[in-house]
Amino acid sequence: MNxxxxxxxxxxxxxxxxxxxGKKTAxxxxxxxxxxxxxxxxxxxxxxxxxxxxxxxxxxxxNISDGEKCSVCSNSRRDERLLCVVExxxxxxxxxxxxxxxxxYHVLGGVISPIEGIGPEQxxxxxxxxxxxxxxxxxxxxxxxxxxxxxxxxxxxxRKLAESKVRISTLARGVAFGGDLSYVDEFTLARSxxxxxxxxxxxxxQ
Amino acid sequence: MALYLHKLSILxxxxxxxxxxxxxxxxxxFTGKNGSGKTNxxxxxxxxxxxxxxxNHSDADNVQHHEDFxxxxxxxxxxxxxxxxxxxxxxxxxxxxxxxxxKAKKFSxxxxxxxxxxxxxxxxxxxxxxxxxxxAMMDQVICQTDRFYLEALGHYQKVLKQRNQYLKNLEANAxxxxxDSYDLQLVNSGKLIYxxxxxxxxxxxxxxxxxxxxxxxxxxxxxxxxxxxxxxGDFIEILKNSRQKDVITRRTLYGLHKDDIRFEMNxxxxxxxxxxxxxxxxLIALKLACAEYLTKSSGKKPILLLDDIFDKLDQNxxxxxxxxxxxxxxGQVFLSDTDYGRIKxxxxxxxxxxxxxxxxxGKII
Ligand SMILES: [Zn+2]
Numbered sequence: 001m002n003x004x005x006x007x008x009x010x011x012x013x014x015x016x017x018x019x020x021x022g023k024k025t026a027x028x029x030x031x032x033x034x035x036x037x038x039x040x041x042x043x044x045x046x047x048x049x050x051x052x053x054x055x056x057x058x059x060x061x062x063n064i065s066d067g068e069k070c071s072v073c074s075n076s077r078r079d080e081r082l083l084c085v086v087e088x089x090x091x092x093x094x095x096x097x098x099x100x101x102x103x104x105y106h107v108l109g110g111v112i113s114p115i116e117g118i119g120p121e122q123x124x125x126x127x128x129x130x131x132x133x134x135x136x137x138x139x140x141x142x143x144x145x146x147x148x149x150x151x152x153x154x155x156x157x158x159r160k161l162a163e164s165k166v167r168i169s170t171l172a173r174g175v176a177f178g179g180d181l182s183y184v185d186e187f188t189l190a191r192s193x194x195x196x197x198x199x200x201x202x203x204x205x206q
Numbered sequence: 207m208a209l210y211l212h213k214l215s216i217l218x219x220x221x222x223x224x225x226x227x228x229x230x231x232x233x234x235x236f237t238g239k240n241g242s243g244k245t246n247x248x249x250x251x252x253x254x255x256x257x258x259x260x261x262n263h264s265d266a267d268n269v270q271h272h273e274d275f276x277x278x279x280x281x282x283x284x285x286x287x288x289x290x291x292x293x294x295x296x297x298x299x300x301x302x303x304x305x306x307x308x309k310a311k312k313f314s315x316x317x318x319x320x321x322x323x324x325x326x327x328x329x330x331x332x333x334x335x336x337x338x339x340x341x342a343m344m345d346q347v348i349c350q351t352d353r354f355y356l357e358a359l360g361h362y363q364k365v366l367k368q369r370n371q372y373l374k375n376l377e378a379n380a381x382x383x384x385x386d387s388y389d390l391q392l393v394n395s396g397k398l399i400y401x402x403x404x405x406x407x408x409x410x411x412x413x414x415x416x417x418x419x420x421x422x423x424x425x426x427x428x429x430x431x432x433x434x435x436x437x438x439g440d441f442i443e444i445l446k447n448s449r450q451k452d453v454i455t456r457r458t459l460y461g462l463h464k465d466d467i468r469f470e471m472n473x474x475x476x477x478x479x480x481x482x483x484x485x486x487x488x489l490i491a492l493k494l495a496c497a498e499y500l501t502k503s504s505g506k507k508p509i510l511l512l513d514d515i516f517d518k519l520d521q522n523x524x525x526x527x528x529x530x531x532x533x534x535x536x537g538q539v540f541l542s543d544t545d546y547g548r549i550k551x552x553x554x555x556x557x558x559x560x561x562x563x564x565x566x567x568g569k570i571i
Binding site for chain 1: 311315353354357361364365367368371372374375381383384386387388390391
């Protein structure tokens with residue numbers, strides 16, 4: 001793509017580095033911004049700049065935060081007995097959006113994967129173990145993705161927490177609510193059978 | 207009526223010219239010189255059933271030179287049903303498999319829908335070569351009859367890769383908890399793989415011996431033995447016992463990735479003792495026994511692909527073999543051969559629905 005201006009070319013190149021944005025879309029963004037008032041555009045660039053410069057990671061749970069402590073950790077109404085372990089900040093956002101969870105979080109920053117060069121020491125696992133030791137945690141909910149590396153990480157953490165006697169649970173895996181059994185693939189069905197629950201507990205928890 | 211491929215249209219696949227073909231539900235014979243494209247026609251059928259080439263696993267290599275995609279479309283019939291099956295791959299488009307306008311979510315969902323068994327001259331490495339080929343043969347057959355096997359195999363390979371990489375990266379002592387985690391996961395899927403492989407080999411034993419007797423002209427006693435570390439004890443114990451050695455050698459020394467099958471003739475290794483002809487009979491018997499296994503466990507007669515297996519056999523042997531295949535299998539067969547005249551003469555005598563195609567420069571003439 002050729003551009004009449006080096007300034008436009010630079011802007012297009014920057015935008016096209018965003019996920020899912022190609023050169024064409026980037027050019028559309030740039031032309032759109034050119035039509036806007038200068039102050040509107042500066043507001044955008046300022047927001048981006050501040051977001052990047054001022055955002056912090058919570059010292060306790062590694063969630064994104066505006067200060068040292070994130071909004072979840074500093075909220076005294078959150079149940080400190082429940083600790084939900086997730087891979088990434090995206091998972092925190094998703095779980096928060098369900099409005100079903102009132103405990104706290106711990107963001108690992110990934111899962112153990114030697115192939116990608118991620119060992120336990122690259123993750124916030126030691127900090128998690130310290131939290132369980134020092135805080136008032138009764139249950140650790142492992143909300144990791146149901147992958148082989150997720151399983152490895154869950155097993156590893158549960159071993160490291162074995163001494164603490166804390167209760168460890170994982171997300172249920174299986175048939176989606178409202179689904180039709182005949183459309184569920186057989187692995188999901190098999191897994192759902194393996195992780196079946198007594199009926200009473202089903203009703204009482206819903 | 208058994209499963210069969212009725213029509214096939216080909217675009218930009220290997221050296222094949224764009225064409226549409228119609229097949230017999232019995233025998234379909236591609237005849238022509240070496241390099242004419244006979245084998246690639248068989249491979250196109252293989253691709254429709256198993257979503258990859260038997261010969262070259264890189265899809266980019268299977269696209270014709272100077273083109274940027276290939277597309278295969280076959281119409282399978284089974285009883286009253288018709289399955290229009292499309293496999294396409296492009297350098298700019300993700301590969302997909304579509305059956306009656308429905309895209310397969312995972313390729314593994316498709317495998318086993320149209321069971322296929324291929325015999326090629328290269329398969330002689332099953333008898334002569336490394337254990338890897340023999341494991342691949344077991345996997346190819348069992349995967350088509352058992353989706354849980356396919357899943358377990360994928361899982362096992364993933365765990366093994368991570369475990370080996372972990373061992374390779376080690377700078378100090380291994381973390382025992384992490385090693386335990388990998389070991390337990392290997393055992394989880396490994397148990398199922400071991401059971402299925404044992405059952406598979408047990409299942410093809412009797413047909414194999416019977417078929418060998420029928421196709422060979424000798425009276426040698428033949429057998430095979432499943433060699434697996436898991437024969438010798440509990441997998442978790444085996445892994446535990448070898449952990450130290452694994453750490454030193456930086457890889458996983460024991461497990462199903464080392465499985466093998468030992469082929470014997472009169473209690474000696476086939477690769478050392480048997481003649482070329484015997485090895486070939488051995489191979490054909492082994493593969494046809496697999497075909498029987500597929501029929502038994504999937505309830506569908508597999509489509510047989512016989513690539514140049516009549517090479518160096520005289521016409522009487524070929525005719526006997528064709529009759530034999532007709533008797534044991536009687537599903538649809540695709541075969542390739544260099545001798546048009548011989549094939550024509552045989553099918554004048556053997557009464558079975560068939561079509562003979564002459565192939566030249568990637569095209570049926
Ligand atoms: Zn926090």
